[in-house]
Amino acid sequence: MLEVHRDTGTRNGGFAADVPISGAIRDWISGTSIPELARTWMLTACQPIPSRWSRPCTASARPSSTRSAGQPAPWSTSSIPTPADTPTTPRLFAHTAWHIRYGVDTEQAIKLLTSGITSHHLAHQIGRAAAEAGIGSGELRTWVADQQIDGWVTAYKANTYEVEDILDYVSKPANPLNELLRGHPVTIPLARVGPGTGDGPVTLTHPGKKPATIRVNRDGNQIAAIPAARHHAVLTLIDSGLDLTHHLEAGQLVTTLAMASL
Template structure:
């Protein structure tokens, strides 16, 4: 190939290199377009006929070995799954007329075996193989490299996928945050900063986040830094910026840290005894809460937009 030749021996080498670097980067198909393509060309049916499928995507009318089989269109089912539909709703849509408990049990089992495992693996492998071939032919398109992960998690946006891959466990919450972020033009890599700014009240108001979902988000936005409680014990004091809600004092004043009124987990507030002066940022909530729960005796002061936690002086 001319790329392996001595450029000085190639009369038009500059033009050749210019042509290479001027080529547009390959563009990925949108996820739904790729899934529609798979459905149109019976990709799912072919994959489910492979020996490795081992009975994946199998439904019956009744809970017995001799029961008649129920056919469920897998392409339509995948569309519903990645669109964020709750599993009970999927059970009703996939298996109308069946006993609700049996329909739900089969839906959960088939999601786990077929979507979260078999198809997530095989579709992911197929996409990689196809993209390698497209690269060899210098095609200008690629299949979405995360298609297998979307099938595994049942979401349709890269933002939702980022949340689930980072440890958020609620598919409902990830899907809702993902959709909202996509509508507002917030990229996956900017989710932490955006969610930190919304704070706990915003998570409840905008996403109806439950207690365990808020705990997941607190861990997700948690700022990666040296342990605050470790720094407090080692040096005797630790400081951090807070979200000031009223006029910030120029000189340090004694305040206390406490949970605000409302459902758990509650926002941690900085209180001067008469009113709330500031809020602990969401990305520091867990670290500050750990110090409060530890039972360590400390004093808190506020100056400007910063609090300082200090151990009592030994007299």
């Protein structure tokens, strides 16, 4: 059982109630949101309460066996020992403690949450999709990047904040302005290059305030896109205010600094 402590922050303090731990943990790792966990499993301890108390109430839950340590429920089991592998003692899955700690059900989601992704909802969805596609943790960053910004919005319903989070996760370190100011061209591999598209001058479309794929255009038509992994680098070029020229060469964007800017 889970011993739930409700602390309302008032003079009257709070009270405790027991919640079945197995069901609560199943919901937690299945991606159920914290407010929904509170509504489902803490009716006695937390209802009726204002919605603003749902998270504190859930976060204060802890197994009665560890109540003296005062650890929150999702974190209190992060140190579960793995039983000896004997014929009579089942062996826990190696990542059991991590699944419970982070509230996800795939190794890929754990990788995302420990690599900078802050959205539990997003990590859960991407992790499940990656697991179903057979994508391991080592391939995860490239696989996510290849879906591009519009893919994240469509497949995972990622909001603006979450898109920025994924962009930070997939972005390749680069400092294109330094290269340009040293007189070197900057070369960026492109995505979605139209078949039969020839080399020549192109222009770039600023994505605007909301994260969106940067389009590569010719004669007013989109002919390619900037990959998500290079989004930040190219946006830095566009926002620099420098006089730049862009060319498509063998499926890559080659950007140079105009002579007037030197």
